[in-house]
Amino acid sequence: MKSKYDKLQLGLILGILAPVLTMVIIYFAKFTNYHFSELIDFLVKKKVFTKIVSLCVIPNLALFFFFLNKYLYKSARGVLLATILFAIFVFVTKFVL
Numbered sequence: 001m002k003s004k005y006d007k008l009q010l011g012l013i014l015g016i017l018a019p020v021l022t023m024v025i026i027y028f029a030k031f032t033n034y035h036f037s038e039l040i041d042f043l044v045k046k047k048v049f050t051k052i053v054s055l056c057v058i059p060n061l062a063l064f065f066f067f068l069n070k071y072l073y074k075s076a077r078g079v080l081l082a083t084i085l086f087a088i089f090v091f092v093t094k095f096v097l
Helices: 008-030 036-045 049-056 059-069 073-096
Strands: none
Touching: 008 049, 008 059, 008 073, 036 049, 049 073, 059 073
């Protein structure tokens, strides 16, 4: 039986939103005294920006296994694709910034 939730686009969108929401939660939990652009500059100067972005991708692991357990393999592929895109972003920013 084909599920309406078994779509690559759904996994990709959720795989991108989860790390962004995690970063927003970190911002509101720890860094409310900075504007968001100031926070990015601060993290880049301290050389921890790529580390924090890497940690923000951890919720994708839960999404990935959730989709696998529900046999939604195309959605799991989308989450994996989003994770790979974040890995490329981290790799590029680590050597450019």
